[in-house]
Amino acid sequence: MKTGKIQKCHKTLKGGEKNMRKAFSVILVAFLAMVLVYGVSTRTADAKVSGQCVNCHTMHNSQGGAAMRFDSNATPLNTLLRGDCVSCHSSTVANEVVKAGGIPVVYSTTAFPAVPLAGGNFYGLNNDASRHNVVGIAAADAVLTAPPGFDSTTVTVPTGFVQSGTGWGITNWAGKEVTCAGAQGCHGDRSVENTSNEAGVKGGHHGDDSTIDGTTTVKSYRFLAGIKGVEMNTAGNQWEQAPTATSHNGYYGAAGSKNSINYLCGECHTKFHATASGANAATNVGTASPWLRHPTDVSVALLSGADYTAYNPAVPVASALPKTGALNPTTEPGLVMCLSCHRAHGSNQLDLLRFDYTAGTTQAGLGTTQVNATGCLVCHVAQR
């Protein structure tokens, strides 16, 4: 909105007189100075970047004859950027999850951080089985050469999203690896035309995302095209730096909805999610108990008694009415999601799990007095 105002000044200038022009220049300079100071010292509620262009862009990748890329490489990058997605969003500093410039860190190069951001961290256990093997971070997974459960025939464009190409994601994973964004990535436009990371999230970093309705990349939850939700953008807890039961991301879920956070995972892990499976949902997941695969977008109220009684940030749930504050899982209700058990980028457990699936605290039959129950037992109290 700030840039919008500046443009208006320019328009008035074109039709104005000479002395008017001078007065305007003074106002414009004062206004720009205000924007600069304001833009740098405060952070708006939405996720728009701020600061001088030169912090992130280079016009020619040359200054005094030297390369301007952060890694001093002389080859220019897409969108005139000084770094790519991975270099900007990584850190070499242990436990740093938000680095200088307010950049969220999703790849720590030395160790898994003590408290990762909501998506987890691509360091994982520094092996294939604990993370998505993303181009620029790790070579292709030696075992999984395609997304488990992939079925290209049933995945369609998320509801409300304006598709610019002819497909939604790639149809053949042979020789392909996950990218941050684009046709074989998770963030941004996945239509076939947009194959590069930068084309995939184009405009995202500068867009106004104060309204998340899934209609454009920037208005989608964390640039995940078509996905709804409520972003935790409050200072000190952006991207869930310090989640609590009353301060966390609000994940959107709804049975049958392509705006669900679970549909995002289902775009590649098709058979694991009822909506992405389409007409094959009955044979892939099931439609009621007894289920065939662990259900998602179903209410925790289905469980015996009131097992999951308060939003638990260690085992989060989605909702059709997502919120960042207190959520009553029984009445609002809380829906199981892929991210109840997994982290999206990577975790310090096998299979990107949020919890140790082999620890004593996650095993069955140890009694209802078990106080440290984690993982499955947060929901399945009858199995304690």
Ligand code: HEC
């Ligand atoms: C020059 C550094 C830089 C580069 C390159 C960069 N980012 Fe970012 N990114 C940022 C900053 C800064 C933010 C935080 C913006 C804010 O919330 O104020 C951000 C935020 C994000 C977010 C979170 C958005 C939200 O809603 O909170 C995502 C997702 C993201 N970037 C993805 C990408 C992808 C994908 C690429 C590669 C195409 C990329 N970034 C390249 C600096 C960068």
Ligand code: HEC
């Ligand atoms: C904090 C880092 C950062 C700063 C500061 C920044 N940009 Fe960007 N900009 C990005 C990233 C990352 C992308 C590529 C991904 C995207 O489009 O979201 C981008 C994309 C763009 C694009 C192409 C996307 C579009 O909206 O069409 C333009 C144009 C652009 N920036 C211009 C500018 C200008 C002009 C400035 C200074 C007024 C500026 N940027 C400051 C990070 C930044």
Ligand code: HEC
């Ligand atoms: C763009 C496609 C794509 C999307 C979207 C996607 N995945 Fe994946 N996923 C893959 C591919 C490809 C693999 C296998 C290669 C690898 O691990 O990188 C994989 C592997 C996995 C694995 C197994 C990792 C291992 O090595 O054992 C898990 C768990 C997983 N994904 C969970 C998720 C979850 C949860 C989501 C949603 C937040 C999701 N995926 C979204 C493509 C995707």
Ligand code: HEC
């Ligand atoms: C966020 C809550 C939640 C978590 C965490 C969770 N579940 Fe579930 N689980 C459910 C719900 C809700 C159902 C559906 C129950 C129904 O339809 O009666 C379900 C169904 C199941 C079923 C099928 C039951 C049937 O009747 O077909 C099994 C088995 C199961 N879960 C095992 C697990 C295991 C093992 C874990 C840990 C890896 C786990 N669950 C974690 C909520 C959860």
Ligand code: HEC
């Ligand atoms: C109730 C907890 C739970 C939920 C919900 C859940 N998963 Fe998993 N997932 C697991 C566990 C535990 C494993 C480890 C292997 C196993 O038991 O199947 C796993 C394994 C995986 C794998 C690896 C499979 C392989 O062949 O190596 C992928 C991919 C995956 N999950 C994706 C998803 C997606 C996508 C969703 C949502 C549609 C989802 N998961 C929901 C618990 C869960």
